[in-house]
Structures are given as structure tokens and as C-alpha cells.
Amino acid sequence: MRAARTLRFRGAAVAAPLLVALSAAVPAAADSVKLPAVRSALGADESCVAASGEQAGGLPWALAALGHARSLTLSQGAGVTVAVVDTGVSTTAAGLSGRVTALGGAGEDCVGHGTFAAGLIAAAGAADGGPAGLAPQAEILAVRGTDERGNTSAARVAQGIREAADAGASVIYVGVALAEGKAELTNAVGYASREDALVVAPLAPDTLPKDRATGDLVAAEPWYWPAAAPGVLAVTDYGPDGGRPDNAPVVSGADLAAPGDSVVGLGPRGKGHFIGSGASLAAAHTAGAAALVRARHPEMSAAEVSRQLTEAAYPAAPPRLDPYAALTAVLAENAGAVPRPARAVVPAAVSEEPRRRALVVAAVGAGVLLLVAALAVVVPRGRARGWRPAG
Template sequence: MTVNVGAIRPAAACLLAGLLVLGAAQPAVAAPRRAEQWYVDELRIEQAHKLSTGRGVVVAVLDTGVDANHPDLKGQVLRGGRSDGGSGDGRTDTHGHGTHMAGIIAATNASPDGVDGIAPGAKILPIKLDASRDEAAPYDAAPVSLGIRMAVDGGAKVINMSLGKPSAATPAELSAIQYALDHDVVVVVAAGNTAKGSTKVDAPANVPGVIAVTGTTRGGRFWSGSVQGPEAVIAAPGDDIYNAGRDNGYGWGDGTSDSTAIVAGIAALIRSKYPNLDAPNVINRIIRTARDAGPAGRDPQYGFGLIDPVTALSANVPPVTANPLLDPTAATADPAPTQTADAAEEFDVTQHGDRGGPTDQQVMVIVIGVAVVLVLVLGLVAFLIWNRRRYRREAALAANVPDHLLDQEPPGGYPPPGAGYAPPSGYPPPPGYAPPGGGYPPPPGYAPPGGGYPPPSGYAPPGYGPPGGAPPPAPPGSGNRS
């Protein structure tokens, strides 16, 4: 069996092009949703995931519940509970607010067009505060207080509360928060939004010891919709935050609720990478590695600064013995943190303003698409050139040997062999052919029927006297022996 190597080459080129198309298909589909997550790129979350994914950490989400069937949250949501006295385990969400927060924290990008979470290795413990709660509903301190205790008892090491009220915390809330702090839990709370009527940091974000989170826009600018005040601890993206939503969908969120979920996810990353750190040192690592913004030092807008997850995961931070938010000297007396060898290069937020151009992933998809088109075109051109050359070779061969000479017998048949022709040994002579000399000699050792040999050429048959009266020669085997 022979193989036409020339025929394989264009086929291989087409196969390679097809494989490239298959390899590029997934990013092309996934890019549109992921490209909306500007904050993931600005915070260098993909680089942070090389250091930690939040594996082994449980984050409680006190909210409207969490849709456990969302494609990017399947397998991420534990059985939780409801603090409003209703039945259920918190794994449903008709409103979508809690699902959005859970997605920001722990989405796995499992669906073909999914999104990334800050800590995809973490698990979500949903605590449903009120079945009828929506953003316009009055804040009810009783379910919040009970929900905090349920989260602590359920094994959460980080509590996310993307909620608040423009008033003081109740004694029940203060007691519940102290219960969480005493049980080594990091409590992260939204500072509040001006659109909801807040003019200063809401409760329970204004309770000492919790991380009160304000909001920023692209490039690290303070978000105008965020409240500010002396209780502010850290700032994180809160404008145009794209992630999971209700009905297995996706959507944008604006507010310190989103900022809080980002910080809660980063706290999970730290607790996973440094499992021996207690809550005070996790909080200390967050505020000590923050990038100072606004007035020098702690200020009402940014608190201690912009959150920096990569530095928080990689810097050498001196330990503290108390919660730095309860003991202000713990956050200022120690030497500044230093970068470890695996810390990333400095990230200049001023270079990441409100970008109108494509993201790096969109550029990659475009480049891959152009490369695939070029490979397909080159493969097609190579095939056409090869096919044309093959056709010309076959046409040239056909022109040199006419079909009527190959497929038809000449008129009148083929002529007999010429003089001197003898058939090969063992083959009969052609019909009508007489050998030169009037016959073939007998084969060696052959005796004709009846005995004797026919007379040689020129001799008469028996009974015939040759001229001159000479007797015929004696047959073989007769006569005297000497």
C-alpha cells in the first residue's frame, strides 16, 4: 500500500485549523461576561489565585438567601438557615441580592459564559434574613442579630453583611458582633449608600471591630454613591460590579454591598493561605497592606486605603496581639510590612482608569480569531495548489498514452512473431506457427509411441530406398558393441 505524502499535507493543515477553531471556541464564548469584570483585573485576582483560592474557608452571607442552583455557584453553597423563623436552609433567592453577593465571593466560572469569584475555593453558608426582604424593606435588627450567631455556630470564619441602616446598632446587634469576634470570625459590613438616604457610616458597619467598607470606581477613585466617615476601614470597587444574579442569570450591582463582598472574598483568601492566623491578624494584614489613597494615613473616604489582595497574600506583616480596629495602636505602632520574594510587581491604579478600549482577554480572543482565519486560508490555498498540480500531472500522463492504444486491439489482430522467435521453454507455440527447419527436435529422453524416432529431415520413411541403394541407418540401440 502506498501513501501519497502530498495529499496528506493539505489534509493535515485543514485538521490543524479545525483544532485551533475548537481550542479558540471556548474563550470566544466566555469572554463577553468575564470581560465585564473590570474589578477582577484591577485587583489582580488571577495573580492572587496563584497564592490562594480560599479553599477550606466558609463565608456566611446574611442576605436574601443564595440560589444554590446557579450554574456558577453549584457545589459552592452549603445548607444554611433562616433567621426570620421561616422554614428552609437559605438556598433559594427570589430577589437575587444574596446570590449576587455570593457570586462576587465564590463564583467558579463553571458555565460556558460564567464569571469569576474572588475566592472560588471557598464555600458559602447562606443565612436568609427575611423571605420578603428587598432593598426597599425596613431594616430589621432582630433577624440580623440572630443571623450573626447562626453563622458563627455554622462554622463561618468570615461573615459578609451587605446591609445596614442609618442609625445606631441595637444591643442585640452589639452582642452578636462581639460573639463573632470572640469566636475568631472576621466580620465585614457595608458602610452604606447615599442613594438609600445614608449620610454617614451605617450600622452595624459603625460598630468597632468590624471591617467597614466604602466604595471606589475604576482606577481607585472614591465612588460618589458611597457614604464616608471616621469608621471607614477599607475601600474596594463598588461601581458597575458584574456577577451572578437571580433566575440563573447575571447582572450589575452598584453599591458598598458589592465592595463588601469583594473584601469578604479577600479575607477568605488570606484565611486559606494563612490558616494559623487569627481574625485580628487577618484584619491587620488587610489594613496594613492597603494602598494609601486620599489624605495620608486613615481618612473618612478610604479608611486605611485601597484593598490590595496580592500584597495582603504575599507581604511579611508583623503580627498583632489584638484586633487593630479595637486597639488603634496595634495598627500604627509596628514597622511597615515588607514584600516577600513572591510578591507581585507594583500596581499603579492611576493607569487603570475608566477604560473604553478592549480588555486583554478581548484582545487575546481577537488575535486567536485572526490566527484561525489565516490558518484556514493558508490551508485552503495549499490544498488548491496541490490539487491543481496533481490534475496537471495526470493530464500530462494521459496526453502521452492515448486511450485507444491502451484499451483497444489493433485492427486485424496482432502479426505473428518474426523469424528467429522461439517460445520460452514449457510454453506452446502460437497457433499456426512453424519453427525454422521444419519442426522441433524431440525433447531430451523422449521416446515416441510405438518405439523409434521419426527419421531426421531429408530421410525417407521406412521401406524407402535412398538414392544409390544405400541402406538406411541402423536404429538406435542396434549393432555391435566394441
């Protein structure tokens, strides 16, 4: 666990906020327990998710824990495109209308997970509160990372990451975690990194599959992809009480933790809300925070944005996402994060010859002055005595 530290901010030195206490003090909306749960996949015989008839009022606990209102005074993600590689993003979803560009058929979302994640990233929110995204002015690029039912593969996700990078996304959110596909997904992430796109992905699946023979949950893998690939910002989740559900996959190696349990968001149809839990939703919040930083600091590279988010995070194990600190912290290690003073230039050594000449001239001048002074005394006295020697 990192030691507590004070971060240097522009204008003052302040301690990072205690996100654990804040999240525990702000419960989820009282009516959120009535909301239908968002899912990551549907069965072959299931129809597309229906519109929710329930709405959650008030400020969601996740936004309060992340200091959403303070962050918006500094950045709202304007000019940044966040790709959502998931089940698709509905182009008509409440809070996202007019800001979703879809590749292929990704503008329709039968499952609802991609739209839910996109809402956590960039939904405008409603005047009476309710779910909103961290970067409400960011643009969303919908990229198909699964089939219409939510089934996926490493090849499909890798293709989605490449398509997002080619389309100019500066932040690429991936909504799945796969136990296989190391080579394909690592190569795809490397391609995105060369295009200066930051890939954000869940550390592990939201839920583990069950063994068909025993019905028991399958043990978690040591790592999942693309989260384990170099250059990816791997994110795990926590809930309103600061902890994680008992049945959540336990995997080490997260770069950040963010609100992901009992999270309220929007659906692909209607104005109703859904509720969900898992690392994929924590990754969506982190992608929104990355959009805020990229909008405020366009000179930063994808790698520098990743460092800004992790180094400015609240010190814990793993560090907890703090968007406001990431927007204001000045990290000396981040080249380009703030203007640097001009490099000091030491002048070349001055030649000693002019100095020596000056000393010689001064010595000669002093000797001449002494001689003149002596003559001024001796000559008059000699004349007065007729140049006769003394007594």
C-alpha cells in the same frame, strides 16, 4: 492620607501596586451597560427577579484591579466558609452549585442581592471569562438577613450573624447597613469575634431613601451598623475611574475601599449576568479577600486577618484592598503571621571563684618554676667554687 510605603514580602521588597491607575485603565465590559441592575429589595407587589438574558464577556474591571489572577496562584479560599447574611443565596446559581449550604429558607433568593454578593466572593467563573469570585474554592453559608422581599431589621441581622458564627463560618459578610440597632448588632459582632469569625460589612447603604414629602434624598447618618461596631471590617466602594458616584452616601470611617461600582455578577437563576453598585458589593469583594488570607494563613485569628488586609492595602484615604499584598506581606505586628526566631536567652553570670583559684594555682606554679630555674644556675656554680663566696 497615609504616606506611601514599601511593604516587605517574602523574598523581596516591592512597592504596593497602584490600584487607582489599574482600575482606571481597565474599563467595564463593553456590554455591561445592557445588564439588568441588581437590587437590594423588592416591592410587596413585585414578583421575584427574573433570569437575565444578557452576559458580559471578558475580564470584569474589578477582578483586574484586584489582581485576581495573581492571588489565585497563592490561595483560592479552599477550606474556608464564608457566611452571606443577606437576601439568601440560590443553591443552584451558576458558579456556586455544590458549594452553598443554606440555613432555614436561605437557599432561595427572590431578590438576587445575596446571590450576587456570594458570586463576587466565591463564584467559579466561566471558561470564557465573565464574573468570578475572589475565592472560587470557598464554601458559602447562606443565612437569611432579610425577609423574602429584602426588608430587614437590626434584630434579624443580629440573629443572622449569631447563626453564622454558630455554624462555624470564619468570615461573615453582611449585605446591609442600618441606621439603628447599635446595641443588638454590636453584641452580635462581639459574639462572632469570640468565635473567631471576621465580620465584613458595608460602611453605608448602597442608596439613600427619599423623603416622602419632598422627594429629596435623606441625608446620610454619621454611621451605620454593624459596620460601626468594634471588630467589623467596614468597607466603602469605588468605581472603574477610581471615584464614587455623585449620589453615593458620604460617610467617613471606612477601614478599606474596594471595587463596588459598575460591578458585574451572577443572578439567582439562569446563566445571565447583572450589574450593581454600592458599598455592599465592595464588602463582598473584601470578604472574598479575607477568605483567601484565612485559607493561606489558617494560624491567623480573625483580628489578625483584618489587620493583614488593612495594613497591606494600597495607601490611600481610605486604604484600597490589595488581595495579593495581603497574601504575601509579612507584618511584624501580626503574631503568628510568620515564624518568629527563638527568643535569645542570656546565660546566668559565671562565678568568679574558679577563676580566682586558677590564678592562684598559676601564680604558685610560676613561682616554683622560677625557683627551680634559679637553683639550676646557682647550685652548679656553688659546687664548683666549694661554696666559697665570690672574691
